[in-house]
Amino acid sequence: MIKYLPSHEYARVEGNIAYVGISPYAAAQLGNVVYVDMPEQGDDVTAGEDFGAIESVKAASDLFAPVSGAVIEANEELIDNPRLVNEDPLNHWIIKVEMTDPSELDALLDQEAYDALCAAEKH
Numbered sequence: 001m002i003k004y005l006p007s008h009e010y011a012r013v014e015g016n017i018a019y020v021g022i023s024p025y026a027a028a029q030l031g032n033v034v035y036v037d038m039p040e041q042g043d044d045v046t047a048g049e050d051f052g053a054i055e056s057v058k059a060a061s062d063l064f065a066p067v068s069g070a071v072i073e074a075n076e077e078l079i080d081n082p083r084l085v086n087e088d089p090l091n092h093w094i095i096k097v098e099m100t101d102p103s104e105l106d107a108l109l110d111q112e113a114y115d116a117l118c119a120a121e122k123h
Contacts, residue, residue: 022085
């Protein structure tokens with residue numbers, strides 16, 4: 001299951017673990033990603049609050065956590081090769097979070113609602 005924030009971060013959920021990254025739409029809007037600032041393993045993130053930033057050749061954006069919990073892994077591949085986010089954003093997640101409150105997922109957009117949001121932004 002994948003759920004989205006209106007700010008284009010996703011949570012791809014497997015059990016109690018959320019893989020957090022940016023959507024393919026956001027990656028396309030940013031263009032070539034040159035840097036990803038992310039928390040370290042053991043840090044806590046809070047739903048709706050920023051946890052890092054992503055920079056491209058044309059923009060920089062804060063990253064917001066779709067769920068709360070402890071960071072159990074940061075995707076260190078992105079340190080040396082941030083453009084992986086552009087190649088396959090759903091598989092090149094930024095952080096892996098052990099969720100403290102899975103009910104927070106209920107407040108996020110499902111795929112249909114997210115697709116409608118992206119369509120509205122294009123007009």
